[in-house]
């Protein structure tokens with residue numbers, strides 16, 4: 001009897017220990033950040049992830065969104081994420097390149113044939129592998145999922161149809177040497193500048209133009225100061241959302257699994273919102289008098305070959321695999 005009791009006691013103790021080894025994460029408010037304003041697809045998808053997280057954990061984990069670059073530009077927000085001051089960050093992959101060089105494969109000009117191709121790549125095994133590269137790097141970020149960043153084209157104060165039209169034009173690019181090289185190869189003069197400074201830089205003539213997808217061009221009102229949109233489509237950069245490794249490590253295994261599941265759902269939800277936003281933005285831009293200009297795309301493609309050669313040289317196999325995705 002005694003023996004049985006002690007066995008039962010042991011079983012109870014082991015049970016308790018097992019339970020203790022995977023305790024639920026402590027209650028936490030996760031600070032999320034984005035340069036885009038309230039209502040932008042990426043922000044909405046992240047807020048919806050937060051609502052689901054709160055419901056699934058009965059309010060133990062909540063998400064508070066800081067949109068509109070309140071917490072700074074992306075370079076600074078990446079640094080804040082690395083130290084845990086921001087828990088979840090949605091950022092362009094462009095700004096992640098200087099921190100995790102392996103992701104630059106997706107940042108190369110004309111690496112994706114079109115957006116359908118890009119989506120297939122990010123949804124499939126290559127997309128998954130690239131998230132893993134961020135996780136395996138010393139960047140202290142855990143990549144949760146992708147978002148659609150559409151196709152980036154040029155906008156200037158004058159129409160651009162050919163590389164020669166870009167001569168002497170100062171074009172703002174995101175802070176990554178790859179993009180400066182890209183603009184210089186395309187015929188212009190690439191200038192690295194934070195997103196927040198761009199509107200006034202365009203207005204005052206510090207730069208002559210910039211490049212982005214229609215939703216960003218429209219929501220940032222850049223079309224009011226640079227109304228010629230030249231459809232170069234030179235960059236199709238996926239966006240990403242990452243969690244600070246400092247915060248991730250505070251989550252239980254169950255909560256980490258929940259985050260991964262909700263991240264995949266957010267990836268798919270953003271896309272639906274994105275397509276709607278692109279259509280609305282193109283419409284809004286046209287109504288506002290923006291001129292959409294067809295360009296000699298092949299000329300820009302050819303001129304950027306050295307950029308692909310330079311940044312892609314260590315990833316020849318990966319690039320072949322990207323090309324093979326149909």
Ligand code: BDP
Pocket residue numbers: 035074090091092149174194195212213216239
């Ligand atoms: C937008 C991206 C945003 C970038 C911005 C930029 O969504 O993450 O910060 O471009 O050009 O399309 O800086």
